[in-house]
Amino acid sequence: MARARKRIGVVAPGARLEAAAPDAVAAIADALYGAEAPEIIFHPQCFLQDGHFAGPDAARAAAFLDVANDPAFDAVWFARGGYGACRMVEAAADGLAPAARDKLYLGYSDAGVLLAMLDRAGCRVAHGPMASDFKRAGGDAAIKRALRFLVERAPDTIEPSARAGVRAAAFNITILSTLIATPYEPDLSGRVLMLEDVGEYLYRIDRELFHILSSPAGRRAAGVRLGRVSEITPNDPPFALNEEEIVRHWCARAGMAYLGRADIGHDSGNMIVPFFDLGD
Amino acid sequence: MARARKRIGVVAPGARLEAAAPDAVAAIADALYGAEAPEIIFHPQCFLQDGHFAGPDAARAAAFLDVANDPAFDAVWFARGGYGACRMVEAAADGLAPAARDKLYLGYSDAGVLLAMLDRAGCRVAHGPMASDFKRAGGDAAIKRALRFLVERAPDTIEPSARAGVRAAAFNITILSTLIATPYEPDLSGRVLMLEDVGEYLYRIDRELFHILSSPAGRRAAGVRLGRVSEITPNDPPFALNEEEIVRHWCARAGMAYLGRADIGHDSGNMIVPFFDLGD
Numbered sequence: 001m002a003r004a005r006k007r008i009g010v011v012a013p014g015a016r017l018e019a020a021a022p023d024a025v026a027a028i029a030d031a032l033y034g035a036e037a038p039e040i041i042f043h044p045q046c047f048l049q050d051g052h053f054a055g056p057d058a059a060r061a062a063a064f065l066d067v068a069n070d071p072a073f074d075a076v077w078f079a080r081g082g083y084g085a086c087r088m089v090e091a092a093a094d095g096l097a098p099a100a101r102d103k104l105y106l107g108y109s110d111a112g113v114l115l116a117m118l119d120r121a122g123c124r125v126a127h128g129p130m131a132s133d134f135k136r137a138g139g140d141a142a143i144k145r146a147l148r149f150l151v152e153r154a155p156d157t158i159e160p161s162a163r164a165g166v167r168a169a170a171f172n173i174t175i176l177s178t179l180i181a182t183p184y185e186p187d188l189s190g191r192v193l194m195l196e197d198v199g200e201y202l203y204r205i206d207r208e209l210f211h212i213l214s215s216p217a218g219r220r221a222a223g224v225r226l227g228r229v230s231e232i233t234p235n236d237p238p239f240a241l242n243e244e245e246i247v248r249h250w251c252a253r254a255g256m257a258y259l260g261r262a263d264i265g266h267d268s269g270n271m272i273v274p275f276f277d278l279g280d
Numbered sequence: 281m282a283r284a285r286k287r288i289g290v291v292a293p294g295a296r297l298e299a300a301a302p303d304a305v306a307a308i309a310d311a312l313y314g315a316e317a318p319e320i321i322f323h324p325q326c327f328l329q330d331g332h333f334a335g336p337d338a339a340r341a342a343a344f345l346d347v348a349n350d351p352a353f354d355a356v357w358f359a360r361g362g363y364g365a366c367r368m369v370e371a372a373a374d375g376l377a378p379a380a381r382d383k384l385y386l387g388y389s390d391a392g393v394l395l396a397m398l399d400r401a402g403c404r405v406a407h408g409p410m411a412s413d414f415k416r417a418g419g420d421a422a423i424k425r426a427l428r429f430l431v432e433r434a435p436d437t438i439e440p441s442a443r444a445g446v447r448a449a450a451f452n453i454t455i456l457s458t459l460i461a462t463p464y465e466p467d468l469s470g471r472v473l474m475l476e477d478v479g480e481y482l483y484r485i486d487r488e489l490f491h492i493l494s495s496p497a498g499r500r501a502a503g504v505r506l507g508r509v510s511e512i513t514p515n516d517p518p519f520a521l522n523e524e525e526i527v528r529h530w531c532a533r534a535g536m537a538y539l540g541r542a543d544i545g546h547d548s549g550n551m552i553v554p555f556f557d558l559g560d
Contacts, residue, residue, distance in 0.1 A: 240331030
């Protein structure tokens with residue numbers, strides 16, 4: 001017998017989740033769906049602390065696999081970015097069971113490491129808001145968007161240019177740069193690559209675009225869209241180009257199409273980019 | 281008739297060189313060699329300014345090729361790091377003439393992009409002090425070391441573990457990460473890889489070590505030595521590991537040998553690491 005309510009598991013592959021997240025997210029889910037609200041189960045690992053991380057590498061991998069491999073869950077929702085997914089991705093990849101392919105995965109920023117790995121493994125992944133976004137200005141809208149995507153794949157939660165069957169993938173620029181040529185490098189063939197970043201110097205964005213779009217992996221993309229690059233670190237002297245001029249420069253150098261802006265970024269407006277065909 | 285004095289050309293592939301550099305460097309060369317001092321010719325491009333860079337990309341590439349392709353020069357000495365070599369490396373590679381293979385190249389940091397490209401092209405390159413190092417505390421020693429290497433390949437200028445015929449290559453961690461899978465990725469096969477960095481968060485060093493040592497390029501190295509990682513940006517909470525623990529961790533994960541420390545870094549003690557056999 002089918003369950004009436006969706007069950008969403010939350011795990012933290014990088015930084016620890018704020019203790020206030022479960023109540024804040026539950027209140028938004030109740031307001032949105034009432035008695036039909038999804039069950040949102042925060043794995044206790046979300047609240048561990050080990051230096052920079054939400055628990056040791058092994059604990060973060062084990063928590064991810066607890067939820068990914070459990071057929072009782074419909075979705076894995078990443079709690080938060082920060083840093084740490086690359087330290088547990090190998091154990092996560094090695095431990096994937098068949099049930100992992102029957103659910104949705106949602107996150108962004110550092111969690112992009114897992115999106116890339118899971119996409120390669122044949123799972124349905126999407127780039128979009130995480131539980132920790134409740135604390136942003138206007139964060140309610142980000143949480144509602146994530147839930148409406150996870151529960152009902154609502155079309156208006158999808159990044160506009162990705163709605164009409166365009167194949168796409170979205171990444172944080174710095175994260176994608178550090179996946180190039182690793183076993184977790186995404187296959188961008190025939191996909192529009194959407195990029196965003198936060199809290200970087202423009203010269204670093206420029207260097208990472210050189211890297212991504214000089215590599216075979218980057219050049220396989222069908223074109224590039226630029227999301228928001230926010231909280232740019234001031235540079236002295238000012239960098240010669242802005243973020244859109246940087247992406248145009250490296251697209252031109254690579255002979256690739258620059259397709260315009262994407263409605264994604266480290267903010268509450270971050271729209272959802274599924275890596276899979278929504279008809280699947 | 282052989283020239284008695286060596287001729288060294290200085291070019292700036294990234295940031296503008298300080299105006300005081302030529303006099304400071306000439307004084308050190310005169311004190312060291314008197315009438316036998318090398319001619320050190322600073323290309324006018326070193327002092328251009330275009331936003332972040334020592335002149336436009338095309339000017340930096342042209343200046344590099346002016347010196348690299350001129351048989352009258354014995355060596356190309358990079359002026360300074362900063363940022364910019366990746367924006368002119370393609371034009372530099374495309375313009376190399378046979379005379380470029382008959383000289384020495386010396387630099388580090390951002391200039392590592394050119395070291396990697398030139399090494400692949402069969403040129404003799406080395407990782408070591410640049411002209412701009414005159415301004416560091418104890419910078420005289422760095423400039424003397426660079427000159428004694430460029431003029432006479434003095435054995436005591438060489439990083440100790442690299443003296444006895446060990447094949448090696450040295451890079452800034454962040455720069456090497458952004459070369460992986462590009463046309464300028466270094467061939468590390470059978471070489472000891474020496475790494476250093478400056479002014480980074482430890483979590484970034486950790487992520488870049490994941491990247492380098494998860495890639496086929498990094499794993500081809502015969503082992504890893506860690507130079508100095510200086511001016512680490514403070515992190516809250518403190519990162520779980522220090523820089524040597526980070527390198528040990530990723531070497532172990534990659535099944536590679538961690539060989540200990542290397543005497544290189546962003547400081548005046550930066551010893552020279554030739555990428556070629558000193559007998560050549």
